Amino acid sequence: MTFINYASREINCKIVYYGPGLCGKTTNIQWIYEQANPEKKGKLVSLATETDRTLFFDFLPLDMGTVKGFKVRFHLYTVPGQVFYDASRKLILRGCDGIIFVADSQRARMEANIESIANLATNLKENGFDIRSIPYVLQLNKRDMPSAAPVTEMERLLRFRGEPMIEAVANQGTGVIETLKAAARQILMELQRS
Amino acid sequence: MAKLDLIMFEEEYKLLQEIIGRLAKDASAKVVFLVDKNGQQIAAAGDVKSIDATSLASLTAGNVAATDGLAKLIGEKEFSLLFHEGEKDNLHISIVGKRGILVVIFDQNSSLALVRLRVKKASKELQEIFDQVEQRAQKESDTGSRFESPFSEITDEDIDRLFGD
Numbered sequence: 001m002t003f004i005n006y007a008s009r010e011i012n013c014k015i016v017y018y019g020p021g022l023c024g025k026t027t028n029i030q031w032i033y034e035q036a037n038p039e040k041k042g043k044l045v046s047l048a049t050e051t052d053r054t055l056f057f058d059f060l061p062l063d064m065g066t067v068k069g070f071k072v073r074f075h076l077y078t079v080p081g082q083v084f085y086d087a088s089r090k091l092i093l094r095g096c097d098g099i100i101f102v103a104d105s106q107r108a109r110m111e112a113n114i115e116s117i118a119n120l121a122t123n124l125k126e127n128g129f130d131i132r133s134i135p136y137v138l139q140l141n142k143r144d145m146p147s148a149a150p151v152t153e154m155e156r157l158l159r160f161r162g163e164p165m166i167e168a169v170a171n172q173g174t175g176v177i178e179t180l181k182a183a184a185r186q187i188l189m190e191l192q193r194s
Numbered sequence: 195m196a197k198l199d200l201i202m203f204e205e206e207y208k209l210l211q212e213i214i215g216r217l218a219k220d221a222s223a224k225v226v227f228l229v230d231k232n233g234q235q236i237a238a239a240g241d242v243k244s245i246d247a248t249s250l251a252s253l254t255a256g257n258v259a260a261t262d263g264l265a266k267l268i269g270e271k272e273f274s275l276l277f278h279e280g281e282k283d284n285l286h287i288s289i290v291g292k293r294g295i296l297v298v299i300f301d302q303n304s305s306l307a308l309v310r311l312r313v314k315k316a317s318k319e320l321q322e323i324f325d326q327v328e329q330r331a332q333k334e335s336d337t338g339s340r341f342e343s344p345f346s347e348i349t350d351e352d353i354d355r356l357f358g359d
Contacts, residue, residue, distance in 0.1 A: 002199045002200075003199070003200045003230060003232070003234045004199060004201045005202045005207065006201070006203045006204055006207070007203070007204045011345075012234045014233070014234075042248045042249065043246055043248070045252065045253065047256070056260070057256060059249070059252045059253075059256075061249075064356040064357075065355065067348060067352045067353075067355075068344045068347070068352070070345075075233065075234065075252065077252075088260070091259040091260065091263060092256075092259075095230075095231070096232075181353075184356065185353050188345065188348055188352075188353055189348070191348065192345050192346055192347075192348045
């Protein structure tokens with residue numbers, strides 16, 4: 001649910017990074033935070049456990065510049081990936097404008113990826129969204145891992161609607177901005193249609 | 195889109211701003227924020243510069259969402275009021291209608307009783323404006339007579355420019 005403020009000429013969009021535990025959602029956001037122009041980024045809020053596992057969410061506001069005279073601001077959120085935090089994941093999806101699904105390329109995590117997409121579909125539905133129509137990007141993360149599954153295999157297992165699919169190594173920044181951009185494009189195009 | 199977008203026009207924004215400005219004064223509060231349940235700041239009044247408003251909005255929404263979840267777990271519809279007491283400053287959080295959250299930050303210059311009293315009155319007024327916004331959006335969605343969106347002519351180049359390409 002985009003928030004368009006005509007008084008301050010601002011438009012705010014909420015993008016949620018989703019995916020199984022330890023797939024690199026927080027790493028994506030951290031990389032964006034480190035690279036972003038200090039004037040454009042807000043504070044990175046991380047609600048994490050003592051061992052740096054996301055407990056509730058990470059949050060990063062980003063000022064992107066202007067489109068048609070409106071200041072565009074993205075609010076990036078991650079969900080906690082661990083299975084037992086499902087109640088929190090559901091809450092964070094509330095009012096989102098787009099999803100970035102971060103898949104872990106390691107073969108051993110393929111089942112966790114599939115389960116997480118199914119979980120996403122359920123939680124989106126409970127928030128009144130349809131996984132087949134909401135702006136959605138698939139990121140194949142950790143492509144540098146020796147045990148990474150081939151892209152074609154991951155595509156067959158995880159890609160279900162011809163969504164943009166981007167290969168990434170988030171801890172080195174590879175593919176991180178491309179992924180965000182693909183999501184931004186879909187969300188802004190959606191605004192154009194609505 | 196699954197849900198109606200929240201679109202705020204100048205006149206509605208001015209009214210909201212006026213109400214929370216008055217609330218900040220009447221309740222002797224330091225700052226008053228009006229936040230959307232999805233974590234976006236709608237309006238603010240008082241000593242706004244002293245606080246990171248964007249983080250506050252997002253964390254408040256997270257807090258309210260988690261408390262909502264707790265309410266449902268024990269069979270309540272919602273907890274309409276949260277209060278956090280600090281050594282110096284206190285946080286009074288209340289729900290306004292279906293989509294608004296009102297955050298009042300106050301210190302020893304005010305009291306919980308006064309804040310509660312003033313919030314109650316302001317909430318009613320805010321609720322009326324939210325209702326108007328919603329009714330307008332619903333009407334436009336039903337009749338398809340939406341105002342001309344400034345984004346109807348957005349291009350690929352516009353998007354590239356956002357990313358500095």
